Amino acid sequence: MDQxxxxxxxxxxxxxxxxxxxxxxxxxxxxxxxxVISTPFKYLKTHTDLSVTAISACSVGVSTCFFFxxxxxxxxxxxxxxxxxxxxxxxxxxxxxxxxxxxLSFLKHTDFxxxxxxxxxxxxxxxxxTQFFVGGFKFLxxxxxxxxxxxxxxxAR
Numbered sequence: 001m002d003q004x005x006x007x008x009x010x011x012x013x014x015x016x017x018x019x020x021x022x023x024x025x026x027x028x029x030x031x032x033x034x035x036v037i038s039t040p041f042k043y044l045k046t047h048t049d050l051s052v053t054a055i056s057a058c059s060v061g062v063s064t065c066f067f068f069x070x071x072x073x074x075x076x077x078x079x080x081x082x083x084x085x086x087x088x089x090x091x092x093x094x095x096x097x098x099x100x101x102x103x104l105s106f107l108k109h110t111d112f113x114x115x116x117x118x119x120x121x122x123x124x125x126x127x128x129x130t131q132f133f134v135g136g137f138k139f140l141x142x143x144x145x146x147x148x149x150x151x152x153x154x155x156a157r
Contacts, residue, residue, distance in 0.1 A: 019143075026139050029070060030131055036063040037104075038124050056105040064097045071142060088146045096138055104130045 041059040044050055050058070072089060107126040116123045 022139075022143060026135075029067065030135060032070075033063055033067065033131060034123075034127055036066050037127050037130075041124070041127070052108045053101075053105040056108060057101040060097055060101040060104060064093060064100075068093055071147075085147050092141050092146045096134065096141070100130055100134050103133060 037059045040062045041055055044055045044058060048055070104126060107129055116125055
């Protein structure tokens with residue numbers, strides 16, 4: 001019993017620390033994700049005759065492949081074994097790729113002509129909006145379902 005009382009504060013501190021770490025890496029990944037989507041998008045738009053839908057799917061696909069490794073090995077580490085989470089992770093990756101590429105394609109087809117530049121660096125607000133709309137759901141999906149921090153066991157009474 002005394003051991004359970006000592007373990008509870010340590011477990012809560014670990015969960016809070018893990019959440020902070022995951023949020024930090026998720027935000028750092030958002031910047032990298034923007035670059036990994038926008039670079040292939042610009043290249044394919046300039047050098048190919050692919051449709052906007054195909055370009056969106058390919059660009060988000062490049063990002064999905066990169067972040068498959070990023071999330072699996074760096075960001076969302078928890079107490080569950082990786083092979084136990086692999087099926088959930090693959091399902092989440094396919095779902096997020098389909099939703100992100102569909103949303104980006106929709107936003108590119110519905111051009112609102114919004115422009116923003118950070119100094120001399122122009123930002124593609126369609127990509128930023130896609131990340132904004134999908135990011136919160138993606139974080140919650142990965143944090144709670146795909147890679148839960150710890151198994152939620154009820155204490156014995």
